[in-house]
Amino acid sequence: GNSVTQMEGPVTLSEEAFLTINCTYTATGYPSLFWYVQYPGEGLQLLLKATKADDKGSNKGFEATYRKETTSFHLEKGSVQVSDSAVYFCALTGFQKLVFGTGTRLLVSP
């Protein structure tokens, strides 16, 4: 079945550091790929998405490129801020339901 694998957290960075959170997937067909973010005490918010191979999703300085050849959708940001501290979930969907990874907690210190 479809599955998503994310790097273990927490990821601890200083402000303005470069961020990469790895995500790989296993799926039949051609799923859409998503990154969701969960801030402390809040629900899930869509951060970015890509619906086909080689698409790049971007939002709020975050980027991820749908790589079919490596079945990956790594999340990157050039310069993180303290306000980016949250849990980041990679997810895919091929039909209706979202399948989530385990989430990666990001902690950014001043």
Add this chain to the structure above:
Amino acid sequence: EPEVTQTPSHQVTQMGQEVILRCVPISNHLYFYWYRQILGQKVEFLVSFYNNEISEKSEIFDDQFSVERPDGSNFTLKIRSTKLEDSAMYFCASSLDREGYNEQFFGPGTRLTVL
């Protein structure tokens, strides 16, 4: 901006009791979902609902669970006889289509605590 709302934000119940979690999806959306997140674990799909019937459910969604859209706005999840392991955050979501090209919008969640 339209949003998905959920009530209550926190529900505490005794084991064996029935609970109903309520959600108001975005008004023009057609597909509705429930997910749950046990503390510290991944978000898991429970059920999807379209055209007044369940379109897909996971193995977690056993006979103790049911969903309903009792009117044109609410979407509910009922747990008939709660167990300790039902303690989790329950998220409702809605989307305009089912193919995943459009976003699933999530509510803020209901934290269910079963004692």
